[in-house]
Amino acid sequence: MYDIISIGAATKDVYLISKDFKLIKSGKFPPTGVGECFTYGSKMELGDVFFDIGGGATNSAFTFANLGLKAAVCSRVGKDIFGLEILHLLADKGISSMIVTDQNHKTAYSTILVKPESDRTILVYRGASANFSDKDINWSKLNTKWIYLSSVAGSTSLLNRLFSFVKASKIKIAWNPGGEELKLGKQKLARFMKDAYIFIVNKEEAQKLTGKKEIKDIFKEINRLSPGYNIVTDGGNGAYLSDGFLIYHAPAIATEVKNTTGAGDAFGAGFATGMALKNDWDYALRLGILNSHGVLQEMGAKNGLLTKLPNTADLKKVKITILR
Numbered sequence: 001m002y003d004i005i006s007i008g009a010a011t012k013d014v015y016l017i018s019k020d021f022k023l024i025k026s027g028k029f030p031p032t033g034v035g036e037c038f039t040y041g042s043k044m045e046l047g048d049v050f051f052d053i054g055g056g057a058t059n060s061a062f063t064f065a066n067l068g069l070k071a072a073v074c075s076r077v078g079k080d081i082f083g084l085e086i087l088h089l090l091a092d093k094g095i096s097s098m099i100v101t102d103q104n105h106k107t108a109y110s111t112i113l114v115k116p117e118s119d120r121t122i123l124v125y126r127g128a129s130a131n132f133s134d135k136d137i138n139w140s141k142l143n144t145k146w147i148y149l150s151s152v153a154g155s156t157s158l159l160n161r162l163f164s165f166v167k168a169s170k171i172k173i174a175w176n177p178g179g180e181e182l183k184l185g186k187q188k189l190a191r192f193m194k195d196a197y198i199f200i201v202n203k204e205e206a207q208k209l210t211g212k213k214e215i216k217d218i219f220k221e222i223n224r225l226s227p228g229y230n231i232v233t234d235g236g237n238g239a240y241l242s243d244g245f246l247i248y249h250a251p252a253i254a255t256e257v258k259n260t261t262g263a264g265d266a267f268g269a270g271f272a273t274g275m276a277l278k279n280d281w282d283y284a285l286r287l288g289i290l291n292s293h294g295v296l297q298e299m300g301a302k303n304g305l306l307t308k309l310p311n312t313a314d315l316k317k318v319k320i321t322i323l324r
Contacts, residue, residue: 001143002096003069004276007162008150008178009055009129010075010099011108012082015261015299017048021115031204036113036121047116052300053086054110055129056150056176059262059301061095063269063291064148066307069276072096072144076132078107083128100136102128112261114299119260126153134158139165146276147171148269151178156188163192174198174272176264182209186225193226198275200268203234215240215323219247229281233267235260240323241285247323250285253293262301267292270306277309286310286318 022037029035038044057075064071073090077083079101086107090097108129113121130153137158147166152158159181166173175196181189182201186209193199199222207213210221215232219242222230233239238251270291274284291306298304 001070001145002072003144004064004146004148004272005072005074005098005142005144006057006061006064006148006150007074007137008057008060008148008152009108009126009132010058010073010077010086011053011055011110011124011129012085013052013054013110013112013261013301015048015050015052015112015114015120015259016046017050017114017116017299018044018046019116020044021113023115036115050299052302053082053089054262054301055108056178056265058086058090059265060148060150060269060272061090062093062302063266063305064273065093065095066305067270067273067277067309069273070096072098074098074137074142076100076102076128076136078102078105078128080107082107082109098138098141102131105131114259114261116258122261129153132158134161137162142169142171144171146272147173148272149173149175149177150265150268151180153178154180154183156184159192163195167195172197172275174200174268174275176200176268177205179205186210186221190225193222196226197228198231198272199226199228200231200233200271202264203232206232216247229275231268231271233264238289239267239285241281243281248281248285248320249323250289250318250320253289253317255293255297257296259299260296263292263295265301266295266305282320283315285320286315289318290314 024035105128108127109125111123212218267288271284271288274287294304
């Protein structure tokens with residue numbers, strides 16, 4: 001039996017790093033109002049490049065393996081060198097593979113434009129991951145205590161079957177829905193949210209999902225739909241958690257940010273690990289903050305992840321307060 005299985009995307013990532021990327025504020029760049037730009041028709045020198053594998057399924061699984069859980073990945077890649085690389089790196093990490101090879105589409109690929117000491121822009125080719133479906137899962141092998149679910153390209157057939165499966169099998173599910181799932185809207189997502197033990201979205205996603213702006217109003221709506229542990233991450237402001245009664249806030253630990261890619265996955269996987277180990281939201285929230293803190297300081301979604309469980313002194317670095 002596995003401790004946890006990650007279901008979602010597996011990608012090849014390349015980071016292009018340049019201080020010459022320009023940030024331009026304009027209403028022409030929704031939703032952030034800021035464009036990351038470079039001169040059209042020019043040849044631009046890059047300060048550095050960095051190669052990695054990514055996607056919610058592999059990113060989360062690395063945290064699980066690092067912190068001692070028996071983990072597996074269920075995903076879809078292309079029949080190409082990048083797909084092969086993903087399989088090899090998971091094997092090297094001791095993570096079991098339930099990955100299907102797509103004969104017709106390439107492995108998902110992301111080009112990440114990084115301006116040092118700033119946020120990043122991601123250009124995404126969904127490739128094989130866009131065709132991920134319930135037919136790609138070997139249901140007889142989902143022998144696990146937990147499932148960590150991330151982006152599944154909005155496949156309602158997969159969501160229907162998976163949530164029915166976990167409910168019947170009494171498996172706990174931590175759900176960090178991707179953009180395509182969130183586009184379905186809260187009315188369609190509600191039937192899945194009610195069976196999620198953990199539900200995680202970032203603040204922008206939560207605002208779109210609920211139609212609310214303030215954290216208290218957001219949680220009032222999410223808690224109505226999801227009776228488990230609900231989390232809203234808020235970048236540099238840390239994360240908010242509700243147990244259905246109170247709302248708690250854990251601020252991010254101050255640091256010089258080198259890269260934000262993968263920080264959300266690191267937090268979600270850290271929180272899920274804490275719950276899988278101790279079923280203690282306080283411990284899990286601290287673990288999530290510490291895990292994402294490390295990723296912010298390194299390039300890539302996996303460098304900087306915790307490689308062992310933190311001690312008491314490290315856990316106390318995370319200050320948790322009740323939101324009044």
